[in-house]
Amino acid sequence: MEQKKRPISPHLSIYKPQISSILSILHRLTGAFLFFALIALCWLMIALVMQSAGVVLVGSNTYHFIDTWLFKAFLLALSFCLYYHLLNGIRHLFWDAGYGYEIKSMNMSGILVVAVSLFMTGATLALAIINRF
Amino acid sequence: MKGITYKTDLRKAKGLGGSKSGIFHWKWQRISAAALVPLFAWFIYMILNFLVDPEYVLNTLLYSPFELLFFIILINLSIYHGVLGFKVICEDYIHSEFIKIVTVVCCYFISFITICTVTFALMLNFIINI
Numbered sequence: 001m002e003q004k005k006r007p008i009s010p011h012l013s014i015y016k017p018q019i020s021s022i023l024s025i026l027h028r029l030t031g032a033f034l035f036f037a038l039i040a041l042c043w044l045m046i047a048l049v050m051q052s053a054g055v056v057l058v059g060s061n062t063y064h065f066i067d068t069w070l071f072k073a074f075l076l077a078l079s080f081c082l083y084y085h086l087l088n089g090i091r092h093l094f095w096d097a098g099y100g101y102e103i104k105s106m107n108m109s110g111i112l113v114v115a116v117s118l119f120m121t122g123a124t125l126a127l128a129i130i131n132r133f
Numbered sequence: 134m135k136g137i138t139y140k141t142d143l144r145k146a147k148g149l150g151g152s153k154s155g156i157f158h159w160k161w162q163r164i165s166a167a168a169l170v171p172l173f174a175w176f177i178y179m180i181l182n183f184l185v186d187p188e189y190v191l192n193t194l195l196y197s198p199f200e201l202l203f204f205i206i207l208i209n210l211s212i213y214h215g216v217l218g219f220k221v222i223c224e225d226y227i228h229s230e231f232i233k234i235v236t237v238v239c240c241y242f243i244s245f246i247t248i249c250t251v252t253f254a255l256m257l258n259f260i261i262n263i
């Protein structure tokens with residue numbers, strides 16, 4: 001019976017938080033969020049595009065929905081996830097090619113990825129505010 | 134008393150057999166990722182342009198043939214990449230074999246329907262508004 005309670009990898013709850021592990025988990029979380037959001041946005045786009053083609057799948061409240069603050073906040077969160085996942089994905093591709101394995105450069109590239117994606121999210125928000133979205 | 138064994142339960146076959154495809158999943162996750170990097174660089178440029186001039190960007194994305202093609206390829210490849218990634222997450226965190234298989238199959242199915250419908254809708258919209 002004892003064999004059935006062997007710990008199962010990954011040991012998230014007993015793992016000491018480090019830059020590498022947190023960024024790795026964040027990569028998965030943003031990836032999963034992007035996947036669900038992508039499917040949802042696809043169906044939203046299908047509804048809107050079909051409406052212009054004369055097929056009404058949903059009422060006119062779709063247009064009201066994409067104008068709410070909730071949806072805009074969702075898009076801002078989505079843009080951070082996209083920037084982060086894209087940049088961290090490039091970092092992963094460099095690892096797969098065999099570069100950047102030293103602890104120091106790993107931590108540096110991790111901090112750089114978070115900083116750049118936060119900066120890009122800020123720039124997106126600024127651009128949206130300037131153009132009154 | 135039976136002899137002490139150092140082997141784990143994994144020595145028993147789980148009834149699923151070999152995977153038959155060792156490197157396929159890993160390889161295509163990387164290939165789709167590498168292909169998505171330039172596509173998303175372009176798409177982020179379009180998003181930032183959209184914030185400045187929405188009408189121009191929507192017209193470009195939906196009604197100029199090459200941009201629409203890029204857009205459709207981007208959506209299809211993203212969902213493919215997402216399916217591969219989501220499968221890994223399911224395999225790592227869902228420990229019940231039954232729930233795991235059901236989730237992954239549902240994910241395949243929903244993704245496939247989404248890809249077909251979104252491609253159809255975009256092309257239909259292009260054709261009737263051209």
